[in-house]
Amino acid sequence: MRKKEKFIPSEEQMALWPDVSGNDLNGLGETKVRRPSPIYWQTPDLTPFGPLMQFFVDHAPRDEDLYKTQMETDRIRETIVEPISDEKVEKTSTEWTKLIKEVGVKSGAVAIGITKMRPEWVIDTFEVPYETVITIGVAMDFENLKTAPEVPSAIEVIKKYGEAHLVSHAIANYIHEQGWNAISYGGSNNVPILLIPPAIESGLGELGKHGSLINRENGSVMRLGALVTDMPLNYDSLDVFGVDDFCLNCKACEKACPPEAIQSDKKMVRGVEKWYVDFDKCLPYFNENTGCGICLAVCPWSHPGVPQNLVKKIAKKKALK
Numbered sequence: 001m002r003k004k005e006k007f008i009p010s011e012e013q014m015a016l017w018p019d020v021s022g023n024d025l026n027g028l029g030e031t032k033v034r035r036p037s038p039i040y041w042q043t044p045d046l047t048p049f050g051p052l053m054q055f056f057v058d059h060a061p062r063d064e065d066l067y068k069t070q071m072e073t074d075r076i077r078e079t080i081v082e083p084i085s086d087e088k089v090e091k092t093s094t095e096w097t098k099l100i101k102e103v104g105v106k107s108g109a110v111a112i113g114i115t116k117m118r119p120e121w122v123i124d125t126f127e128v129p130y131e132t133v134i135t136i137g138v139a140m141d142f143e144n145l146k147t148a149p150e151v152p153s154a155i156e157v158i159k160k161y162g163e164a165h166l167v168s169h170a171i172a173n174y175i176h177e178q179g180w181n182a183i184s185y186g187g188s189n190n191v192p193i194l195l196i197p198p199a200i201e202s203g204l205g206e207l208g209k210h211g212s213l214i215n216r217e218n219g220s221v222m223r224l225g226a227l228v229t230d231m232p233l234n235y236d237s238l239d240v241f242g243v244d245d246f247c248l249n250c251k252a253c254e255k256a257c258p259p260e261a262i263q264s265d266k267k268m269v270r271g272v273e274k275w276y277v278d279f280d281k282c283l284p285y286f287n288e289n290t291g292c293g294i295c296l297a298v299c300p301w302s303h304p305g306v307p308q309n310l311v312k313k314i315a316k317k318k319a320l321k
């Protein structure tokens, strides 16, 4: 990882910065629950930050492996899910849940959670027709992630989003074969729903101070994908194992973040008090540094084998109290 040094964004990037704060668009300080607005989106006219996303794409390092990985992920993303079978198979929600999770695991997921969709998770320019959301997690390679913000880390992120698409497409294909409806969103890039809130609600982990999910097995080294369906499925519950308290006493990501975008206290965002990364500080650095990821690389929960030990230690401490 690069030595932390004061970051000054380029004039070229700042010339594209809109007249609005990304934090305002995100609803920082708003006390009412509302649907999120599109903010960092590849359809430039959907958001005032569209040109900033284009800047990121245009300024990606000229690296052959990065390019090939992006092409492969784009190919996977465009794969068409098979049509819905005319014959609808009936099973109990418990049977379907077991089968869906088996398909997810076979396709490469390390975590799968199911919950009921909430309106405030759907970006306000989109509609989602089915009320069950399946969130999947694929594991990243820490050795690559720890190079953040260098190219190997960016390659790893892009590759894993491709894998998240593969898993979500595989589950959607299976649901279609059984005669039920599903829409596969995959991971990142133009997904019309927030991925972290349903992941938390369905037991995939807790929110860390760095604004990403922390899973009890895979820590912060996981990328998410999602699909929605009308198949009857059982909903999972929250998995609370002590991340919140841990983050209150840890400053690793705060100290390491070059533009100081990570804050030591929680913020009110669209009616929910939570850890929040300052968008206006993070984005310029992210855009000029291959998608950054330093906060994930320095998080103690990212190191292989550590999450399991931390979970045990926190549970032991709690029991003693």
Ligand code: SF4
Residues within 6 Å of the ligand: 210, 256, 257, 258, 259, 260, 261, 262, 277, 281, 282, 283, 285, 286, 291, 292, 293, 294, 295, 296
């Ligand atoms: S991704 Fe954003 S929040 Fe995380 S270290 Fe980089 S600049 Fe900071």
Ligand code: SF4
Residues within 6 Å of the ligand: 208, 209, 210, 211, 246, 247, 248, 250, 251, 252, 253, 254, 295, 298, 299, 300, 301
């Ligand atoms: S680095 Fe520390 S404070 Fe930041 S998310 Fe990880 S555990 Fe929480």
